[in-house]
Amino acid sequence: MNAIQHPNEPRSNANREATAHLEPVALRTFTPTQAVIAASAGAIHFTPEGRRLYDYTSGVLVSNLGHNPTEWTRRYFAYMGWPTNGLPTGGPYFPAVPMTAYNAITPIEVNASKRLLDVLRAAPGGARMERVMWAASGSEAIQKALWAALARDRTRHVIVATRFGFHGKKGLANAITGSEADAERDPRVRFVSFPMAECGDVSLRDAPFDPAPYQKELDALLHQFGRKLTALVTEPYLGGGGSYHPPKAYLQLLQRFCRDNDLVFVLDEVQSNFGRTGSLFAYETYGLEPDVVVLGKGLGNGVPVAAAVGRADLFGAMGYGEASDTWSANPLCCAAVLATLDEFGARDVLGAMKESSSIVERGLVELKALPFVAAVRGERGGMVWGVETRDHAGRTAAEWASALVLAAYEGDGPQGDGVHLLGPLAKKVVRVSPPLTITPAEAAASVALLARAAQRLAG
Ligand SMILES: Cc1ncc(COP(=O)(O)O)c(C=O)c1O
Incomplete structure (x- = not known):
C-alpha cells in the first residue's frame, strides 16, 4: 500500500513513507491527512515543516490539560523523585521512585x-x-x-x-x-x-x-x-x-x-x-x-x-x-494520575474552559448553514462535539466528512495554520475535541479557520 503524501511536506512525507515500511496500517484508523506531528505545546501541534496545527483531537480525548503542560510535568517529575534541574552525574543510577514494582506496593x-x-x-x-x-x-x-x-x-x-x-x-x-x-x-x-x-x-x-x-x-x-x-x-x-x-x-x-x-x-x-x-x-x-x-x-x-x-x-x-x-x-502511571488530579485541584480548569467552549460551540453551530452539514451535536459547557455531514451534490456524507478533515488540515495554505482532526466517526461525523485548556483566542482563531475551510469546500 502506498503511503499518503501531501505536496510541500517533504519531511512529513518521508516519515509517512518510512512508517509504511515499519508498521502495519492496522495500527491506525484511517485519517486522510495522516498528519506528522514533531512537537506540541498546549493546543498547538507543529509539523516537521514547522507549520502550526490547532489540535482538535487531544490525541483521542487524552491530553485534556494540553500537550506538555509545564506545571503538570513539574509535578510528574516531583512525584517520581526526578530532579527538574538536571539529572545527577557521576553514577549509572540515582535513587527515585521505582520505574516498576510488579506485585509490590508503592x-x-x-x-x-x-x-x-x-x-x-x-x-x-x-x-x-x-x-x-x-x-x-x-x-x-x-x-x-x-x-x-x-x-x-x-x-x-x-x-x-x-x-x-x-x-x-x-x-x-x-x-x-x-x-x-x-x-x-x-x-x-x-x-x-x-x-x-x-x-x-x-x-x-x-x-x-x-x-x-x-x-x-x-x-x-x-x-x-x-x-x-x-x-x-x-x-x-x-x-x-x-x-x-x-x-x-x-x-x-x-x-x-x-x-x-x-x-x-x-x-x-x-x-x-x-x-x-x-x-x-x-x-x-x-x-x-x-x-x-x-x-x-x-x-x-x-x-x-x-x-x-x-x-x-x-x-x-x-x-x-x-x-x-x-x-x-505502575508508578509511572500513578505519578501521571497524581499530577492530573493536582492540576484540576489547583486551578479552575473547568471554569476557565467555559469561554472557549462557547466560542467553539458557536462556530460549529454556524456550520449548519452549509449544505453538506447535517447536524452538530455536543456537550454544552463541555469540550466535545461531532459535526455530521450529509449526502449532497453527488458526494456521499462520508466523502464530505473526509474532505472536511483534509480541508481543515490544509487550512491557510502551505505556510499557514491548519486544524488537526481525526478521520470521521461512524463514517460521517467529524469529532471536535480540543484540549480543555485551549485559550479563547486560540478557540476563536481555530474555529474561524475551520469555518473558512468548510466554506471553501462548499464552493
Ligand atoms: C468510551 C470508551 N471506552 C473505552 C475505550 C477504549 O479505550 P482504550 O482504547 O484505551 O482501550 C474508548 C476508546 O476510544 C472509549 O472512547
Whole structure:
C-alpha cells in the first residue's frame, strides 16, 4: 500500500513513507491527512515543516490539560523523585521512585488510589466509589469492571449494553461494542437502544423524553433472562459511535432499572472523564450514581493509565491475581494520575474552559448553514462535539466528512495554520475535541479557520 503524501511536506512525507515500511496500517484508523506531528505545546501541534496545527483531537480525548503542560510535568517529575534541574552525574543510577514494582506496593500507588477515590467521592454521584482497580488501557479497565460484575454471582452471566457504544477492541470490551450485527458477538451480551434520534442538537440534556419504548426493551430482557441479568454498561454519550448526547432522563432510566433489578450499573467514562462534559465526571453532569465508573484517556493526560472504580463488594469478589497484569498500578502511571488530579485541584480548569467552549460551540453551530452539514451535536459547557455531514451534490456524507478533515488540515495554505482532526466517526461525523485548556483566542482563531475551510469546500 502506498503511503499518503501531501505536496510541500517533504519531511512529513518521508516519515509517512518510512512508517509504511515499519508498521502495519492496522495500527491506525484511517485519517486522510495522516498528519506528522514533531512537537506540541498546549493546543498547538507543529509539523516537521514547522507549520502550526490547532489540535482538535487531544490525541483521542487524552491530553485534556494540553500537550506538555509545564506545571503538570513539574509535578510528574516531583512525584517520581526526578530532579527538574538536571539529572545527577557521576553514577549509572540515582535513587527515585521505582520505574516498576510488579506485585509490590508503592507509596505512590497508595497515594494515587486514595486521591482518586477522594476526588470521585467528592463529586455528586460518587458515593459508590470505594475501590480502584487499575488498568493500562480503557478496554482493559472495561474488561476488569465486567469481570467484577460477573464474579459477584457466577450463576448470573447476562450483560446488557447500549447499542452502538464504543468500549474498545479487546475481549469483553469488544463484545459490548456496537450491536448484535457485529461479527464476534459474545452470547452473554444483549443490546438495548440508545436514543440517537433524540440527540439532535448540542446538549438537549433536559429535553422532554418518552421513556416508554426504552423501558419496554429493558422489561423484555428482564422477562427473558430474569436473575441471569448481572450488569448494564453504557457510555454517558456515544463517543466513537458518532457523538450522540442523550437526555439525562434516558441514563437515569437505565440506572433505575439496575437498582430495581439488582444489576451493576457500569458507566464508561473512559472518554468523558476529566472535564469533557463540563463537569469533572459525566455522572455529575447527568445526575447519576454508578456502581462502577471506568476511567482512562485524560486520567494520565498522555501517560497510558486507566481504572475501573466502584463498589468494594464487586471488586472483592475476585481473588488474588484474577485481574493482575504487568502495568496496572505502575508508578509511572500513578505519578501521571497524581499530577492530573493536582492540576484540576489547583486551578479552575473547568471554569476557565467555559469561554472557549462557547466560542467553539458557536462556530460549529454556524456550520449548519452549509449544505453538506447535517447536524452538530455536543456537550454544552463541555469540550466535545461531532459535526455530521450529509449526502449532497453527488458526494456521499462520508466523502464530505473526509474532505472536511483534509480541508481543515490544509487550512491557510502551505505556510499557514491548519486544524488537526481525526478521520470521521461512524463514517460521517467529524469529532471536535480540543484540549480543555485551549485559550479563547486560540478557540476563536481555530474555529474561524475551520469555518473558512468548510466554506471553501462548499464552493
Ligand atoms: C468510551 C470508551 N471506552 C473505552 C475505550 C477504549 O479505550 P482504550 O482504547 O484505551 O482501550 C474508548 C476508546 O476510544 C472509549 O472512547
